[in-house]
Amino acid sequence: MLSKIRAFLMLGGIAIFANAQTPEFQGELLLQPQPNNLKCLSAANNTDGAPVVVQTCTGAANQKWVFTQGTVRVFGDKCLDVTEGLNQDGTKLQIWTCSPNNANQQWFYSKWDNTVAWTGRGKCIDLTDGNLTDGNQVQIWGCWNLNPNQVWSTGYRIDSLPDKSQNGQSGTNRCSGAGSQDSSCQTAWINSATDFCLFGPPIVGTVGDTERSAVAYCTKTGRGSRAIPNGTLQGVHFVRTPEYVQITGVGDFTKINIPFGDFGGEMDNRGADGKGNPIGGLVFGDTFGSGLQYHEWTEFISYNQFCIRACIGPRSKQLCNHIYDVMGCWWNMPANYAANVYEECQGNPAIPMGVYGTSTWYQGVSPTPPPHPAPASSSCRTLSTVGLSPLATPDSSPEKRHVADFGDAHVRDYVVPRIPRPTADSL
Ligand SMILES: *[C@@H]1O[C@H](CO)[C@@H](O)[C@H](O)[C@H]1NC(C)=O
Ligand SMILES: *[C@@H]1O[C@H](CO)[C@@H](O)[C@H](O)[C@H]1NC(C)=O
Numbered sequence: 001m002l003s004k005i006r007a008f009l010m011l012g013g014i015a016i017f018a019n020a021q022t023p024e025f026q027g028e029l030l031l032q033p034q035p036n037n038l039k040c041l042s043a044a045n046n047t048d049g050a051p052v053v054v055q056t057c058t059g060a061a062n063q064k065w066v067f068t069q070g071t072v073r074v075f076g077d078k079c080l081d082v083t084e085g086l087n088q089d090g091t092k093l094q095i096w097t098c099s100p101n102n103a104n105q106q107w108f109y110s111k112w113d114n115t116v117a118w119t120g121r122g123k124c125i126d127l128t129d130g131n132l133t134d135g136n137q138v139q140i141w142g143c144w145n146l147n148p149n150q151v152w153s154t155g156y157r158i159d160s161l162p163d164k165s166q167n168g169q170s171g172t173n174r175c176s177g178a179g180s181q182d183s184s185c186q187t188a189w190i191n192s193a194t195d196f197c198l199f200g201p202p203i204v205g206t207v208g209d210t211e212r213s214a215v216a217y218c219t220k221t222g223r224g225s226r227a228i229p230n231g232t233l234q235g236v237h238f239v240r241t242p243e244y245v246q247i248t249g250v251g252d253f254t255k256i257n258i259p260f261g262d263f264g265g266e267m268d269n270r271g272a273d274g275k276g277n278p279i280g281g282l283v284f285g286d287t288f289g290s291g292l293q294y295h296e297w298t299e300f301i302s303y304n305q306f307c308i309r310a311c312i313g314p315r316s317k318q319l320c321n322h323i324y325d326v327m328g329c330w331w332n333m334p335a336n337y338a339a340n341v342y343e344e345c346q347g348n349p350a351i352p353m354g355v356y357g358t359s360t361w362y363q364g365v366s367p368t369p370p371p372h373p374a375p376a377s378s379s380c381r382t383l384s385t386v387g388l389s390p391l392a393t394p395d396s397s398p399e400k401r402h403v404a405d406f407g408d409a410h411v412r413d414y415v416v417p418r419i420p421r422p423t424a425d426s427l
């Protein structure tokens with residue numbers, strides 16, 4: 001009996017190693033905690049026993065992690081390691097020279113939840129006390145995937161994008177230069193009404209048929225993508241909220257390969273197989289940090305309407321939820337879609353799509369609830385039109401810190417407007 005148990009445990013152990021799951025994104029990855037994507041999981045230095053901490057992302061070697069054979073490596077030969085293998089909430093993480101089959105160095109990455117579990121132990125990498133201060137050492141804690149302190153999205157620095165970020169990717173993320181209408185660039189930007197991209201078909205075809213290989217079409221030349229030709233956009237509404245940027249509007253998207261009459265579909269960072277739609281599509285922006293990657297985003301596009309939202313922060317998965325893929329723009333992103341209006345506004349965040357009080361509706365369940373009301377917006381600035389224009393050079397650009405119009409480009413610094421409290425005098 002005992003030997004049977006032992007044999008079972010051994011098989012279990014083998015199965016555990018064989019079950020290692022890695023992110024869909026490949027190469028050297030940043031691991032960014034959901035509460036603040038400006039921070040990165042970092043090795044304090046390159047010595048055995050060095051603490052694993054959060055630090056402001058710099059893209060240095062101590063923040064570039066590679067998932068291989070169940071381990072999470074840094075500096076080539078060091079592994080993310082549970083100190084002393086102590087299976088207890090609060091045990092801190094360190095790096096240690098990798099050794100084969102060291103159970104303290106085996107990790108399971110959930111590409112659905114973006115959690116990193118100590119393989120087979122039910123404990124996850126956890127941002128200790130939710131403390132984002134540089135130097136805070138991370139720990140293991142019982143996995144609970146709704147806890148933003150356990151969500152570690154994998155990403156890239158804008159200055160070190162891979163050629164391809166996912167297996168099976170048709171195009172590339174390493175885009176630069178003037179761009180052309182046969183570019184296969186799959187890196188998109190969302191900065192403002194005049195500087196954004198939409199993913200669209202690479203060749204004439206319905207959105208549903210081409211979503212896996214969609215390419216970036218942008219209002220700016222100079223980042224290596226295709227252009228949204230003048231005359232395509234016929235209404236553009238940009239809104240910045242503390243938790244996302246969003247652009248909604250109308251146009252003639254037959255000019256970017258969508259057949260007339262195609263009601264379109266959804267694109268997002270994570271499709272049914274865990275890869276993006278398009279596979280390897282990445283979205284960046286300057287609103288919440290210079291060249292910051294948006295890990296959670298959702299776009300709908302049809303022959304005559306579009307909407308795209310890119311989210312950051314602890315509610316990013318809810319606010320950019322993309323499970324309602326047949327519900328279209330208006331239901332997912334209630335907002336202004338008026339034609340012939342081009343504007344940039346600040347706004348309040350929406351109620352997360354599908355959430356009604358304490359209950360969540362799932363697509364297909366009858367009856368279908370109405371969309372949420374469009375959130376209030378303010379401080380709108382109207383533009384005469386939005387056309388194709390060159391990306392200004394960084395130093396001379398009047399638009400460079402365009403988003404600074406809305407205050408400090410950092411979500412943490414967003415100040416909710418205060419309503420003066422009535423005083424005895426005013427009552
Ligand atoms: C590495 O970090 C640890 C902990 O912070 C420290 O004790 C050690 O001196 C550092 N080693 C080097 C070589 O900097
Ligand atoms: C947050 O982490 C920093 C760095 O380790 C530490 O100095 C600070 O005391 C922590 N703050 C709290 C409230 O625990």
Ligand SMILES: *[C@@H]1O[C@H](CO)[C@@H](O)[C@H](O)[C@H]1NC(C)=O
Nearest residue numbers: 229230231385386387388389
């Ligand atoms: C597109 O429209 C913009 C104005 O929105 C204009 O500056 C630009 O020259 C136009 N480009 C072409 C190729 O017509």
